[in-house]
Amino acid sequence: MSKCGCQPPAEDSIHMASIELRKLDDLDHDENLLACGILSTGTGKRSLEVSRIDELLREKRLRKPTRRYIEESSAKKSGYLKGREKYPVASTKDTSLKVKSCNELHNTGRRASTVIHEEKSLCGIRVRRGRPKKLVPQSGLESDKEPLSSESEDNCATKKKAKKHDRRKHQRMWTPSEVIKLVDGISEYGVGRWTDIKRLLFSTSAYRTPIDLRDKWRNLLRASGAEKPNKKGVEQKQEHSLRPLPSSLLRRVRELAKIHPYPRVRISKKSCIGQVAPAMHPGACKSAPPSSLSGRRVRRKNFT
DNA sequence: ATTAGGG
DNA sequence: CCCTAAT
Structure with missing residues (x-):
């Protein structure tokens, strides 16, 4: 009977022990383990067990736990989790x-x-963003992690082949729901209020910085073909993407693109003489009301 | 501290 | 995505 709750040394005792060690690289625990082993084995095949334990100890000494390793191992075990960092x-x-x-x-x-x-x-x-650190499970961020699909989130990242290509350390696919939310937020709060949108709609996302939102919006514009009417008759290739956006989304994006001057009104390179900012209709866009310029940093009621 | 633009 | 300049 093991009084310390440890399992009696078995065939894979080493393995188990190593796992334990990884989990909590603590000398005390290790010693406990040792004591436990001795106690549980009693006087019978003590030498054998002792040798095993010794081996175990040596093993431990050989490979240092390494925080990184611990983190990764732990993260992988728990499914790598979804949070990334805090973004801020x-x-x-x-x-x-x-x-x-x-x-x-x-x-x-x-x-x-x-x-x-x-x-x-x-x-x-x-x-x-790369370090999941500790991370809390999906406790609070379900609102974002809609049950839609995939959401593997991690394995589809970037580690696949690019190990040395510094750029694009890690990307996460944008899920349809995310895009919807983004478009929603843009239509609500206007283009450019990335931080607000982030705080309001993606507060639980953990990844997706405001910049990411903006980038995604840029991409959406490109995808929806709302940008660059192309003076010549050159048609824009629809860029048959592997992930065709839902038509509904496309429509919304186009609508937003119409009322939102995201790429900022193209001012002619040489002359901006006749360029007058196309006054947007008051009702159409809530963004950039000149009066609120000073106090636009108002915080919305945001619950944690 | 945020945003826009470019890579 | 990441970085930098500009606000």
Whole structure:
């Protein structure tokens, strides 16, 4: 009978133990395990068990847990989870850091190899969005994780083949529901209010920074063919995408594109003389009311 | 701190 | 997506 609740050493005791170790790389626990093993085995085949335990210990000593490994392992076990980070301030810190690094690199000139190395490792542990860290399960963010489909979220990311292509570390597919929500938010609050939209509609998303929303909107515009009427008769190829957007969405996007000057009115390169901003109809667009320019940072009631 | 634009 | 410049 094991009094400490540990399983008696079995064939795969090592495996189990390793898992345990990974979970909580703690010496105390390890010692507990050892004690448990000894106790449970009693005096019978003690030598054998002891040797096993010794092996176990050695194994542990050999491979260090490594926080990264722990994190990844834990994350994978729990399905990698869906949250990414918090989106907010981390980016700033990260950016500044990186910028500084770059500056240093430029300043020091040739002997940058060290710096480069540093930056690489820095990128490796970058916390901006890639690190699931601890993450809470989908407790609160169900509103976003509609039961629609796929939502594998993780495996469809970017790790597939691009390991060295720094750009696009990780992308997440936009689910139809997300796009709908985005369009919804844009139609409600107007183009450009990305932060507001993010806070209101994607507050639980954990990924999807305001910039992402804007980018997605840009892509939507491109996809809906609402941009660039093309002076010449060149027809826009519909770009048969692998993920054809629902026609309803397309229509909405087009509508929004009509009333929202996202790509900002194209001002002629040389002359902006006759360019008058096409006054948008008051009722059509709630965005950019000149009067609210000062107080546009109003916070909506947002529940956590 | 956010946004727009470009890569 | 990521980065940078501009506000």
